Amino acid sequence: MGPAVPIRCPKCGREHAYAPPSYPCACGAPVAPAVCRDAAPEPVTDRTWAEAWITARCAACGHEGHWPRPELDCSCGTVLGVPVVGAGAEATADEGAGREGGAGDAARSGVPPGHPSHIPLPRTAPRPRPAFRPVTIRDARDAVTVAALYLRWLGYLDTRSASRRPPSGSRIAARGMLAQVEPALRPTTSRDVECLWLTALTEAGDTPVACAFFSLSGYTSGARTRADSLGVPLFTMDATGTPQPVNGAAYELVATGA
Numbered sequence: 494m495g496p497a498v499p500i501r502c503p504k505c506g507r508e509h510a511y512a513p514p515s516y517p518c519a520c521g522a523p524v525a526p527a528v529c530r531d532a533a534p535e536p537v538t539d540r541t542w543a544e545a546w547i548t549a550r551c552a553a554c555g556h557e558g559h560w561p562r563p564e565l566d567c568s569c570g571t572v573l574g575v576p577v578v579g580a581g582a583e584a585t586a587d588e589g590a591g592r593e594g595g596a597g598d599a600a601r602s603g604v605p606p607g608h609p610s611h612i613p614l615p616r617t618a619p620r621p622r623p624a625f626r627p628v629t630i631r632d633a634r635d636a637v638t639v640a641a642l643y644l645r646w647l648g649y650l651d652t653r654s655a656s657r658r659p660p661s662g663s664r665i666a667a668r669g670m671l672a673q674v675e676p677a678l679r680p681t682t683s684r685d686v687e688c689l690w691l692t693a694l695t696e697a698g699d700t701p702v703a704c705a706f707f708s709l710s711g712y713t714s715g716a717r718t719r720a721d722s723l724g725v726p727l728f729t730m731d732a733t734g735t736p737q738p739v740n741g742a743a744y745e746l747v748a749t750g751a
Contacts (some may be wrong), residue, residue: 498528504536505569513645516626516642522553526563532576537564540566547577558650558667558682561638622646627734631685633676636730640674640707643736648751660689668751672705681708705746707736
């Protein structure tokens with residue numbers, strides 16, 4: 494986490510010591526946004542996908558990624574949007590640990606020195622990744638955030654909201670990947686899996702597009718059978734915020750990455 498800064502709630506006047514959370518870059522270094530001390534936080538009422546993300550640069554490798562916009566829950570019930578430095582919210586690794594951790598982790602994990610973090614190693618020698626850092630899931634928005642972070646952890650760095658919305662849940666697009674997140678309190682069905690697979694197939698064009706499903710309530714037996722026949726990776730999620738693979742395609746995706 495980044496250094497704590499004082500944040501005062503404009504609704505009740507309470508002051509909080511807030512430390513922005515850090516997230517793992519693809520190179521393994523932690524990235525935390527720099528909080529703007531001169532700007533006052535604003536209550537969050539309505540959210541859009543664009544407003545929920547910031548662009549932050551990893552100080553270890555220089556990669557610019559999209560990360561959840563920092564928020565603070567005040568005890569009075571107000572959710573505060575924490576202002577960050579710069580329009581792009583350029584961030585640094587925690588107290589130099591990112592530089593040391595990124596290079597050190599690469600050396601310890603066997604990544605060749607000087608190998609660009611955004612270019613994966615051959616399939617025969619998948620690039621080792623640091624452990625995924627979970628984010629607690631409290632609502633549907635958190636579920637989408639976790640799925641997006643997990644896809645980046647797998648190597649799909651340029652995640653964004655998909656242009657075509659599904660009948661239920663949300664979809665996340667990245668280069669070569671289309672993922673669906675289903676937070677509904679019902680098991681995902683074979684029809685849900687087929688719709689995602691068909692959408693990925695129609696959007697592929699000349700570039701193959703893989704797809705993956707993230708569900709909070711699991712899958713019906715028919716959905717698992719259909720996913721196996723189509724090669725669609727299935728993941729479950731719970732409040733701990735760590736997606737778990739539930740079929741062979743998901744385990745293979747975790748092993749190989751993007």
